[in-house]
Amino acid sequence: MTTDILPAKVKRGDASDGGASLGSRLSRIDGPAKITGAARYALEHHPEGLCHAVIVQSTIGAGRIGVIDTAAADAAPGVLMVLTPDRIMPLKSATTWLDTPGPDGPYLPLTNMINFVGQHVAAVVAETFEQATAAAALIKIYYEETDAIATYDDPRSGEGMALDHLAVSWGEAEEALAEAPVRIEATYRTPREYNVPIEPHGLVAQWNGDKLTVWEPSQWINGMSRTYAEWFGVPYENVRLVSPFIGGGFGSKAFALAHGAIAACAAKMLDRPVKLALTRPQTFTAFGGRPATRQTLRLGATEEGRLVSIVQTGANETSRDGVWGEPLASVTALMYATPHLAARQTVVPVNTVLPSALRAPGENPSAFGIECAIDELSYEVGIDPVAIRLLNYAEEDPHAKKPWSTRQLREAYEAGAKAFGWEKRTSEPRSMRDGHHLIGWGVAAGTYPVRRTAGEAMVRLFADGRAEVASSGIDMGQGTYTILAQTAADAIGLPVDQVEVKLGDSALPGAPVAGGSQLANLMTGAVHKAALAARDELIGLAIGDPNSPFRALQANTLSVADGVISSPRGGEEVSIAELMHRLGRDKIEVLRDTLPETNNSAAEKHRTYTTITRMRSPTEGDYSLHAWCVHFIEVRVDEDFGTVRVSRVVSALDSGRLYNPKLAESQWKGGIIMGIGQALLEEGLVDRRKGRVINNNLGDYLIATNADIPDIEVISVGVPDFHASVLGGKAVGELGIVGVAPAIANAVYHATGKRIRDLPITLEKLI
Ligand code: MCN
Ligand code: MOS
Structure with missing residues (x-):
């Protein structure tokens, strides 16, 4: 783990506005880092040797590419590589979020078959972003265009396919309607809508042998890591996805997308780190928003x-x-x-x-x-x-x-x-x-x-009396850092500013998708469990160790509050740091998950965190x-x-x-x-x-x-x-x-x- 990929240290927010325990109005503890610019977002990483990829998107809505002429782009200053559907390395089709096999055949992040305007068809990698952008403009594409069906108001689009799993019925609805004394009928329409988070999508990808590191904003560290691993046919553990800060997602940053595959391919093929930042217009077609x-x-x-x-x-x-x-x-x-x-x-x-x-x-x-x-x-x-x-x-x-x-x-x-x-x-x-x-x-x-899925959290208590919470769950602005600090502080008995929270890194304990508004409930559950276990271990040491001032007391007679351990039976008040010092401990470390005890194997964890098959319905x-x-x-x-x-x-x-x-x-x-x-x-x-x-x-x-x-x-x-x-x-x-x-x-x-x-x-x- 190089220090370069550690998240910027998260500074404390101000707890003066109403206390800090769970249920209080603590300001976001990641706020100061974000406002002062100390928080490093994915595209602010510049590993040694970084080069830049720029995507070219189709200008037709349907058809196929006849010829791509890259000669001018190939020869342009600073260009390292021009990727086309025929030149990009083959990838494997990845499983879906439902853990079902992906489409047959290889995965093609660049393709000759065009299904919509704005589909990725080529990419240029160059020493600088400007060189890549200039060269991308030199690529000439000759299309064989066919008719596109733009919207479902086009009569050629037909009635569509029925989705039986979304059908609901009870009773005899048509009959009851026909007999109802009052009837109304109306049609309601919503247009296509887009996520447009302030931080557009993009990533930095770097290979080290067969190990891939990706700095990319992500609502689902574990799910996206799995997709990258499957595309490249490397073990899941070989992919490290880092995303401590995210400038909004609103649903659009939960999946690894084609531009991510293109950047990772380029990095592999060139054996250099590659940055790819989508332009705002490209984000309208690099992933879909809400359908009409x-x-x-x-x-x-x-x-x-x-x-x-x-x-x-x-x-x-x-x-x-x-x-x-x-x-x-x-x-x-x-x-x-x-x-x-x-x-x-x-x-x-x-x-x-x-x-x-x-x-x-x-x-x-x-x-x-x-x-x-x-x-x-x-x-x-x-x-x-x-x-x-x-x-x-x-x-x-x-x-x-x-x-x-x-x-x-x-x-x-x-x-x-x-x-x-x-x-x-x-x-x-x-x-x-x-x-x-x-x-x-x-x-x-x-x-x-x-919605409910199990989660996992690590809680550490250090010799200086501070605690750390670690999870690959993410915070894109919802407040995960803050509520997890509050949860751990309450459960252990620490002031909240003594708790550090680390999030958004696949090297940390697993977490399911921050989608479906489930993360707060599931992660507070996991952190609460781990923090209570850490507190129990601390109390166990306090009463069991011959060097402890509390030796031989009953566990339930000790309390921990504000970082201080005490007993109503009298005797000393000792801070956690002091106790750790006296016992010669440098840390207490506890990992807990909220999986059922009957089914908490490593395979089950992997499935729980990398697919949505373990999300329980309401x-x-x-x-x-x-x-x-x-x-x-x-x-x-x-x-x-x-x-x-x-x-x-x-x-x-x-x-x-x-x-x-x-x-x-x-x-x-x-x-x-x-x-x-x-x-x-x-x-x-x-x-x-x-x-x-x-x-x-x-x-x-x-x-x-x-x-x-x-x-x-x-x-x-x-x-x-x-x-x-x-x-x-x-x-x-x-x-x-x-x-x-x-x-x-x-x-x-x-x-x-x-x-x-x-x-x-x-x-x-x-x-
Ligand atoms: N919270 C709380 N008490 C609860 C539950 C939640 O105080 N009982 C607060 C916490 O601050 C928590 C936040 O609400 O961090 C959101 O919790 P939750 O409802 O569990 O939602 P998730 O953490 O799973 O976040 C995902 C959710 C989704 S699915 C979208 S879409 C969305 C959203 O959050 N996108 C957002 N909020 C967003 N907020 C910002 N700033 N940016 C986005 O992209
Ligand atoms: Mo939210 S749309 O479920 O990421």
């Missing part, structure tokens, strides 16, 4: 507004060479009590990169459908939008037919409505105004499941485990121009126990802000001829900025839920974004009397 979705919902109800049936048909775009199903029934089949429900879904292949995960894949577009539809129903039957939700409140999981572990959603409606002042709302559309602004108040609920067990939220949102619509501003947000959320309310609130608000952007701004615009993403940059792909965001009030209504996790927390990271867009669409309807059912809600749709 459409869903038709038909609701049947009684005259009083009680649901009797829900029928949903949905579709999302996928690529020509892979299937990404965006589960459109995930909220539909969970939120309300209905005796009958049927939901089915197809995927429609078009010429695009394979879509992928973007914050709350499934739940997010699903909530847009059902939460708008229930609002439409409330107007149809003349009931307040909150009242109709309470009327149809699901007292148990309507699909799994299991009790909720906890569901503080009723409390969320109450707390949110009160803080928002909902009772002052007049129900008629266009009935509230302020000058030339139409005012609209909308509400919508959201949910996110509690309904595995006696309860149905979910986090819940409700958003109350005010919009102001300019009557003349049709511009929509979100002027007030009050959200009440149930994520169970919060490990750090300051950070959880920040997560929730981050999700709500993304939801505002989704509702009003975000849309991947696709050229109808070739399927090119036209607005592939942050100038044209609009995301919410400060001026778009009002003060956001978030209220925690959760209670500790020990069915959900060891320390009582539920999901946080993706919860906040779910339900925001429908709350805004519902508010826009209340303001204007216009139902906008396709996002984003832009002014031309309102005028």
Whole structure:
């Protein structure tokens, strides 16, 4: 281990803002390192001999490469190598995240067969980035172009393929709908949306014999290491992936991608370290964001507004060479009590990169459908939008037919409505105004499941009395460093600034993906277990060692607090450092995992950390485990121009126990802000001829900025839920974004009397 690849030392945050134990509002301990620039991100590593790779992407949407002319690029100054589909070293097909074999044949990160604009077709490696960029521009590609199907609105794309595993049904939904006294039907659409984390994707790859080191931002150190190992046919242990700091991912940094394979190939072929940084436009096609979705919902109800049936048909775009199903029934089949429900879904292949995960894949577009539809129903039957939700409140999981572990959603409606002042709302559309602004108040609920995978953590206590926590789990801004320091400090009995946390390195103990909003719950569980074991070992030494002042006392008579060991039976108070010194110990080291004791072999660990096959569903067990939220949102619509501003947000959320309310609130608000952007701004615009993403940059792909965001009030209504996790927390990271867009669409309807059912809600749709 060279010091070069150790993470920059993480400096302490300020604990003065409300104490430091678990549940307190400690500021992020990685904050100062990030703000001062001490934190080193992947692309800031410059190993000796570093050279630079630049990718060339296809300019057609479908067809094949006839000829690639690299002569000018080959001869350009500083060029070390030009990679084409025919020149790149062959790689092996890697297994999927479900641990199933990948496609037949070799893996081709560069290919002659073109399925979308922006597919990687060549790469240039040169001494400098500028030389590589200049040479890349000299490559001439002659294509044999065929017709591209740009979007699923092209009739040639057809109906798509049914995804049976996403179909849900109970009762006799069609029959019940036909007999229902009240029926509504509407189609809702969401466009392609992109992750656009501030730190674009890229990596530095270096080989040392058959050992590969990769510095790359990663939400899943172990999963990505496995893919690299399989591509190159080397043992898993030979790959070291380092990612202590990540500038956001939102789902896009969980997998090893083609550009990673290209950089690692170039490094191998040249036997030099290679840096590859995607440009912002390239990130729009180097991986997919949220696919475009459409869903038709038909609701049947009684005259009083009680649901009797829900029928949903949905579709999302996928690529020509892979299937990404965006589960459109995930909220539909969970939120309300209905005796009958049927939901089915197809995927429609078009010429695009394979879509992928973007914050709350499934739940997010699903909530847009059902939460708008229930609002439409409330107007149809003349009931307040909150009242109709309470009327149809699901007292148990309507699909799994299991009790909720906890569901503080009723409390969320109450707390949110009160803080928002909902009772002052007049129900008629266009009935509230302020000058030339139409005012609209909308509400919508959201949910996110509690997913569970085992994790592993190392806790060390050193002779100086300090502790260290180590895990290959990651922190991309959620707060993992901070909550794990708090967890260990509490369990051991140390001040939090005596705990150092090391994350984001495959050389450290294993961790599953930081996706599905599961990492906080699972890692606090593993760290808590390891830290308690370290404390037990310390106390064992304190009472067992003849040199100890506490020798021969009972273990349960000792306490450790603030780094000091004491006994109420009197006697000395001794600091951990002093005790370690007296006993001549330089450290206590404990590794613990939360795998079942019956199945914790090395092979099982590997499977748990490198695939998602060990992720337990929210309904595995006696309860149905979910986090819940409700958003109350005010919009102001300019009557003349049709511009929509979100002027007030009050959200009440149930994520169970919060490990750090300051950070959880920040997560929730981050999700709500993304939801505002989704509702009003975000849309991947696709050229109808070739399927090119036209607005592939942050100038044209609009995301919410400060001026778009009002003060956001978030209220925690959760209670500790020990069915959900060891320390009582539920999901946080993706919860906040779910339900925001429908709350805004519902508010826009209340303001204007216009139902906008396709996002984003832009002014031309309102005028
Ligand atoms: N937390 C808490 N109490 C709980 C649970 C969580 O205080 N009961 C807080 C902690 O600070 C924790 C954070 O919330 O670090 C997120 O916890 P969790 O819900 O377990 O989510 P993960 O750690 O698994 O993070 C992944 C999640 C996902 S899937 C996406 S997408 C996402 C998100 O987190 N992308 C993010 N939040 C993000 N935040 C930032 N800054 N950048 C991203 O890319
Ligand atoms: Mo999050 S989209 O599950 O990484």
